[in-house]
Amino acid sequence: MTTLTPANISLAPKVLLHDHLDGGLRPATVLELAHEVGYDALPADENGRQIDDAETLGRWFRRAADSGSLERYLETFSHTVAVMQTAGALERVARECVEDLADDGVVYAEVRYAPEQHLEGGLDLDQVVEAVLRGFAEGEAAAAERGRSITVRCLVTAMRHAARSREIAELAVRYRDRGVVGFDIAGAEAGHPPTRHLDAFEYMRANCAPFTIHAGEAFGLPSIHEAIGFCGTDRLGHGVRVFDDIELPAGVDLAAHSFAGARLGQVANIVRDKRIPLELCPSSNVQTGAVESLAEHPFNVLARLRFRVTVNTDNRLMSDTTMSKEFGLLADQFGYGWADFERFTVNAMKSAFIHFDERLAFIDDVIKPGYAVLLG
Template sequence: MTTSPLDLPSIALAPKVLLHDHLDGGLRPATVLELAREIGYDELPADDVAAVGAWFREAADSGSLVRYLETFTHTVAVMQTASSLERVARECAEDLADDGVVYAEVRFAPEQHLENGLTLDEVVEAVLRGFEDGAAQAADRGRRIQVRTLVTAMRHAARSREIAELAVRFRHRGVVGFDIAGAEAGYPPSRHLDAFEYMRANNAPFTIHAGEAFGLPSIHEAISFCGTDRLGHGVRVIEDITLPVGADPAAAAFPDARLGDVANYVRDKRIPLELCPSSNVQTGAVASLAEHPFNVLARLRFRVTVNTDNRLMGDTTMSRECKVLVDQFGYGWSDLERFTVNAMKSAFIHFDERLAIIDDVIKPGYAVLIG
């Protein structure tokens, strides 16, 4: 047997695990346009599929998280009915499965989908139906995927405890965790301590967007005060790591790296980093892909994972994110397998379920590609 080439078609065949993907950031451009026409929403900046897709990508390439988040005004606007939520979730599951994703945790903020009178529970129920239908349709085509949900609270709002209760209420129906998201600056995670305490009291996991637009203090609060199980992005933990002057970010090892207290804690505790390479550049968290700290963190054995964040805004897929890392840092199949296993180990489903996917799906899948 021979090793498969590390090109996009081969990477698309590899089993992949996705932990950080926003439902309202992953719509198909055609779906945005069709749903807008159905409800008479006339605020879209373009009126054909190609132009809509291009606009989202260009608008998200501003280098500002605040500007990046403004693009969601349009996607959220067309996701205000049960049928539209079901459709978006169904297509999300199908698209991920077609890209070789075998397990995904897709997050969304139920509080943003209430404008047409839906309740929080009705919003979640519609999304869960969509994921179930999408996974079933993918299975009919020979593509198997498990999709689970994280419910997100907006950090600038005051409903985080209510959303945490929603997460626990649906914990045995497809919701596996809780998250907070939105602009970081001025909205520290410690403002939502009651929500995190509620999750811990109910033995329920959660992740926190931290260390993206805001730096090390955001990460410190998320882990030390809030007790997060994972870091959404967390890319700026690199600010607590000192490398020799002139060190190459693409090097194979960093023996002289010095870690500060926060970085050591994140690594020692094996706190997963939900890294999103292309998105981190779009939002300005990282200056360029060449300077992305993914490789430094991976070589220093942090628990790094590869993620898409927002597939529409980034015009990306899991396969493309993996290919970006292969091209930038020279990774091989064994590296991609390690990142995938990292992600599966870090998922919010139970241990035996995680182990089954690693042993029965991920390892055999990579064994075929490695040859």
């Protein structure tokens, strides 16, 4: 069996379902695009001077995101979104996203973004989507030239505090055979319940199109209940607070290998019974205050109780993370090995929004052979 080390983890095939395009820029790209478009509101260093080097800017994003508040965490996106207002910038960011994921061993990814946030430079919604899809295609081709095979599809996201969700849902359906595989709502949960966007979800269901909903991150169990019971979501973006509906035996260690005797409430049961995928993002969940620390993250409880857990990055820039880093953190905290990561990866592939035959091909031809080598 191959030793589980950071270098070897990077070789494992990975599937990523929850990654934000505007949360994964390279710090150097943020700086270069800011200069190109004349964006002069980048953050300042401790001396009050605007940051002008990539390493310092990367550290600033990580520190700013370590607030313990989802609302403050989301404020960091004002800088990345500001430099993504032209077709060229969107295309570049999308291309680099694919290249970075491929270099980390990701073989399939669904990357999401909110087209409505990229209209200040005069683009319309369709032009935004087309620019991102061009970038994804260019990134796939560039990765292939380096011997890295990756497929990237996108989810278009509506901002839950705005009123364009039906329009964005229509956009998702319009482009669903051209690289867009689903729909999402995102943004601050408190005060913006998913039921405000029922029209969009009904439109998706009427067109036999899948969607996920950010729920159970900052606002807890009620948002999960609404996302499932009223909106009919196919997946849960984060969904970490489903743990609030699970009663564990007294004194149990969250790193245990068994949680016999755990009692599930109605919401937790339906999530598990219906195999509703949880798009868990360990590092991000700590940063936004969804959990206090990685040691207190319910990932292991959910995994051992056989919820359909998946591992995700959320925002690679803000969390200074990769899929390999997330795997490594989970291995260190909960003692996972290759067989566990194979299961989490198969979970993710089963939950992808591409068609069944495509999912099965990834599992049989890419994921299982890749892990067979690592398992020896």
